[in-house]
Amino acid sequence: MSSVNADRIPNNVHLADDKRLQRALEAWQPNFMRWWREMGPCGFQDDLVYLRTAVGVDAGDWAHFDYVKMPDYRWGIFLADPVADRTIGFGDAMGQPVWQQVPGEHRNTLRRLIVTQGDTEPASVEQQRKLGSSCPSVYDLRNLFQVNVEEGRHLWAMVYLLHSYFGRDGREEADALLQRRSGDPDRPRILGAFNEPCTDWLSFFMFAFFADRDGKFQLLALAESAFDPLSRTTRFMLTEEAHHMFVGETGVLRVVDRTAKIMAEHKKDGIDDVRKLGVIDLPTMQKYLNLWYSVSLDLFGGEISSNAASFFASGLKGRAKEEQCEDHTALSGHYAMDVPKDGSIQKEEVPLRNAMNEVLRDAYVDDCQRGVDKWNRAIASHGIPFELKLPNRRFHRHVGLYGGLWVDTQGDLLTEQQWKARRDEWLPSDADKSFVQSLMTKPISDPKQMAGWISAPKQGIKGRPVDFEYVRHGEA
Numbered sequence: 001m002s003s004v005n006a007d008r009i010p011n012n013v014h015l016a017d018d019k020r021l022q023r024a025l026e027a028w029q030p031n032f033m034r035w036w037r038e039m040g041p042c043g044f045q046d047d048l049v050y051l052r053t054a055v056g057v058d059a060g061d062w063a064h065f066d067y068v069k070m071p072d073y074r075w076g077i078f079l080a081d082p083v084a085d086r087t088i089g090f091g092d093a094m095g096q097p098v099w100q101q102v103p104g105e106h107r108n109t110l111r112r113l114i115v116t117q118g119d120t121e122p123a124s125v126e127q128q129r130k131l132g133s134s135c136p137s138v139y140d141l142r143n144l145f146q147v148n149v150e151e152g153r154h155l156w157a158m159v160y161l162l163h164s165y166f167g168r169d170g171r172e173e174a175d176a177l178l179q180r181r182s183g184d185p186d187r188p189r190i191l192g193a194f195n196e197p198c199t200d201w202l203s204f205f206m207f208a209f210f211a212d213r214d215g216k217f218q219l220l221a222l223a224e225s226a227f228d229p230l231s232r233t234t235r236f237m238l239t240e241e242a243h244h245m246f247v248g249e250t251g252v253l254r255v256v257d258r259t260a261k262i263m264a265e266h267k268k269d270g271i272d273d274v275r276k277l278g279v280i281d282l283p284t285m286q287k288y289l290n291l292w293y294s295v296s297l298d299l300f301g302g303e304i305s306s307n308a309a310s311f312f313a314s315g316l317k318g319r320a321k322e323e324q325c326e327d328h329t330a331l332s333g334h335y336a337m338d339v340p341k342d343g344s345i346q347k348e349e350v351p352l353r354n355a356m357n358e359v360l361r362d363a364y365v366d367d368c369q370r371g372v373d374k375w376n377r378a379i380a381s382h383g384i385p386f387e388l389k390l391p392n393r394r395f396h397r398h399v400g401l402y403g404g405l406w407v408d409t410q411g412d413l414l415t416e417q418q419w420k421a422r423r424d425e426w427l428p429s430d431a432d433k434s435f436v437q438s439l440m441t442k443p444i445s446d447p448k449q450m451a452g453w454i455s456a457p458k459q460g461i462k463g464r465p466v467d468f469e470y471v472r473h474g475e476a
């Protein structure tokens with residue numbers, strides 16, 4: 001069991017024993033706080049929020065719930081306990097002891113992997129910073145802030161690795177993580193989906209379902225890493241990430257449930273009729289789904305990737321739940337890939353190691369489908385004949401084999417002109433976005449109320465009622 005030190009930076013990594021590292025992180029801390037004040041949730045920094053704070057890594061007892069002002073949140077550094085005699089679980093060095101230091105030949109690659117993961121954490125806080133002013137309930141407002149503070153902690157997790165193991169380059173990268181800004185044309189965040197605007201709550205729920213789920217799968221793959229500190233830090237991040245999945249999945253579920261219920265009650269199914277009832281029509285939700293799913297698929301990288309092959313070979317990044325795979329070397333296997341060739345899509349056998357991004361994407365797609373099935377069961381329970389569907393994975397892609405192709409939601413190739421003529425059938429149009437925004441013009445700040453476009457959750461947080469005062473405005 002790890003002991004937790006309650007210094008300025010809560011941690012279970014014996015920070016007090018490493019004065020240089022401690023000083024470096026304590027010097028970074030005020031910059032983080034400046035970033036949080038500037039780019040964190042807008043307008044709620046003095047409110048008391050009923051938040052979960054990680055205080056350790058013991059399975060049943062890792063978090064503490066209480067009211068806290070967000071700037072007083074105790075962002076700490078927590079690594080899952082080491083696994084005794086852990087060995088590398090895949091690739092060319094399979095069976096050898098894991099690394100407690102960064103091997104020189106992998107230094108640049110590992111730093112890049114950590115920076116890329118780390119960059120997504122503050123990016124999502126920036127994307128979501130204005131959502132508080134249109135929250136559908138106090139319960140949802142609290143969940144948004146919970147996700148936000150934990151993304152801040154995930155940034156700390158990556159910055160700890162950069163400071164501890166990558167010397168001066170690592171410190172410079174840690175500073176740069178606070179300097180890029182989501183959506184800023186001059187200094188954007190590294191990955192596309194983390195520069196997309198996320199300015200309404202339907203987008204937020206879709207983001208938490210689709211983009212945070214990419215995070216879950218990247219963390220699962222990094223949890224397999226031969227670099228043991230990375231494995232341990234990502235293993236603990238997954239504990240927090242589960243709540244982000246919950247916020248996305250139940251958020252969309254409550255929106256579709258509300259719409260289907262109102263449609264059934266009023267016996268209406270036309271888009272305009274449904275909108276007049278103050279709920280989001282299901283075809284519009286399908287378009288939001290298409291958008292956030294497709295930009296999230298891009299996060300996994302190219303379908304055929306020599307980088308992915310070398311990450312796997314060298315033990316830097318595995319597959320999700322590698323222990324469940326049969327052949328951990330992946331040297332002989334092949335992957336039947338859909339490859340665009342001469343104006344059509346053809347199957348091509350790709351060496352398995354080169355298809356590792358696609359293997360991870362497959363696991364992600366299956367996981368997404370499970371959530372979509374739940375949403376569809378909610379719609380069906382009201383007797384409404386409509387099914388949400390994941391579009392074909394080639395649709396609206398900007399990265400990899402299908403990047404820049406004009407593909408419809410069925411996966412068929414179109415011309416640019418054909419695609420553009422039908423774009424608004426598949427992706428939110430300006431009119432769709434203004435309609436969604438029109439439902440979310442002011443915050444619901446009475447804990448007893450819920451916006452009309454979303455159902456109440458089944459239960460509250462940590463045994464509290466749904467109408468608990470999860471956020472207390474302006475109290476000292």
Ligand SMILES: [Fe+2]
Pocket residue numbers: 121150151154215241
């Ligand atoms: Fe995160």
Ligand SMILES: [Fe+2]
Pocket residue numbers: 151212215241244
């Ligand atoms: Fe997350």
